[in-house]
Amino acid sequence: MAIPVSRATERAAAAPARPTRVAVAGATGYAGQELVRLLARHPAVTLTAAMSSGASSAPRPLPSLRRIWDGAATPLDIERLASDADVVFLALPEAASAEIGAALLQRGVRVIDLSGAFRIRSGADRQRWYPATATLPDGVVYALPERHAGAIRSARLASCPGCYPTAALLALEPLSAAGLLEGSIVIDAKSGISGAGKAPSERTHFCENHGSVAAYGVFSHRHTAEIEQELRTSVTFVPHLVPLDRGILETLYVSLRRGTAEAHVAAAMQEAYAATPFVRLTGAELPEIKHVAHTNFCDIGWRIDEGRGRLVLVAVLDNLLKGAAGQAVQNMNIMLGIDERTGLL
Numbered sequence: 001m002a003i004p005v006s007r008a009t010e011r012a013a014a015a016p017a018r019p020t021r022v023a024v025a026g027a028t029g030y031a032g033q034e035l036v037r038l039l040a041r042h043p044a045v046t047l048t049a050a051m052s053s054g055a056s057s058a059p060r061p062l063p064s065l066r067r068i069w070d071g072a073a074t075p076l077d078i079e080r081l082a083s084d085a086d087v088v089f090l091a092l093p094e095a096a097s098a099e100i101g102a103a104l105l106q107r108g109v110r111v112i113d114l115s116g117a118f119r120i121r122s123g124a125d126r127q128r129w130y131p132a133t134a135t136l137p138d139g140v141v142y143a144l145p146e147r148h149a150g151a152i153r154s155a156r157l158a159s160c161p162g163c164y165p166t167a168a169l170l171a172l173e174p175l176s177a178a179g180l181l182e183g184s185i186v187i188d189a190k191s192g193i194s195g196a197g198k199a200p201s202e203r204t205h206f207c208e209n210h211g212s213v214a215a216y217g218v219f220s221h222r223h224t225a226e227i228e229q230e231l232r233t234s235v236t237f238v239p240h241l242v243p244l245d246r247g248i249l250e251t252l253y254v255s256l257r258r259g260t261a262e263a264h265v266a267a268a269m270q271e272a273y274a275a276t277p278f279v280r281l282t283g284a285e286l287p288e289i290k291h292v293a294h295t296n297f298c299d300i301g302w303r304i305d306e307g308r309g310r311l312v313l314v315a316v317l318d319n320l321l322k323g324a325a326g327q328a329v330q331n332m333n334i335m336l337g338i339d340e341r342t343g344l345l
């Protein structure tokens with residue numbers, strides 16, 4: 001299927017008079033380095049600071065970004081983030097995001113957070129999964145651009161969805177909105193190891209995952225709460241680690257309302273995504289991680305068993321781009337009122 005004409009083109013307003021100043025906290029992490037790579041080449045912004053945790057006081061170069069960005073990551077400095085940037089990206093562990101995000105909002109800076117700190121609206125669920133965020137500040141928007149562009153435009157803090165929820169919600173929300181889902185939803189998800197961040201653990205150690213595939217977090221993964229919040233129904237979500245550096249593939253098994261045909265599914269998906277630049281519908285051609293690695297695309301395909309009312313969808317994305325840094329830049333473009341493809345295509 002051809003890449004659709006962008007809804008963003010209609011949305012795009014005039015570019016801002018001067019480049020917007022942006023900064024990245026967590027720039028030495030996996031998602032943060034992708035942010036620096038994207039923002040350094042972005043035509044509408046100037047990258048004014050990239051910061052590490054501050055654990056080391058020496059500035060650290062980012063060797064993989066040489067000639068793309070030749071600066072050095074400096075230790076975390078909240079005052080400098082606030083004074084040197086109009087928009088700050090947080091690619092931090094959620095407890096750090098909870099604290100730094102709130103501090104930046106108080107100083108009038110717009111924030112785009114990649115962590116889970118600001119995603120959960122229910123106080124009880126947030127207390128369970130993200131206890132560092134006692135309250136949600138005003139102006140927080142759950143920022144899945146394909147679904148919430150209007151609210152994102154005026155957000156003070158865009159809380160980017162998790163990598164697994166992004167794929168699951170993009171696949172399921174159009175069907176849910178069209179009233180086609182009935183009964184259980186099973187999300188079988190497989191992720192490359194960079195989804196766990198750069199700090200090694202026994203689970204993510206090369207010798208543990210090379211040549212193996214393992215389920216984890218069954219009935220205890222915090223992304224379940226996020227998916228259920230957005231879909232407003234319960235799901236069975238089982239993530240797996242696969243021996244890839246990056247990429248997510250989700251196979252979603254759903255029961256359909258009686259009488260649902262392939263044409264209903266296709267119409268719901270096309271209506272949702274015909275004018276969006278980063279969701280590519282592949283229909284019966286099921287997508288693969290290789291098709292989206294190193295891109296901001298989410299590809300979604302499906303096969304239906306009309307007689308038994310069963311649908312299987314497959315959704316793929318790059319966890320570090322559409323699942324993290326790319327989606328964050330897409331959100332920034334929407335917040336700035338420019339074409340959401342800028343710097344991403």
Ligand SMILES: NC(=O)c1ccc[n+]([C@@H]2O[C@H](COP(=O)([O-])OP(=O)(O)OC[C@H]3O[C@@H](n4cnc5c(N)ncnc54)[C@H](OP(=O)(O)O)[C@@H]3O)[C@@H](O)[C@H]2O)c1
Nearest residue numbers: 026028029030031052053091092096115195197198319324
């Ligand atoms: N990886 C993914 O696929 C993915 C996808 C979606 C969302 N996310 C979310 O994005 C965030 C970053 O993920 P990641 O995978 O890039 O993590 P990561 O590779 O572990 O990097 C973490 C970054 O945060 C910095 N940092 C650590 N503790 C800090 C603290 N207390 N204060 C300030 N900075 C601190 C680190 O600096 P040092 O280098 O100095 O340690 C590093 O720059 C997480 O919240 C994660 O859940 C990740």
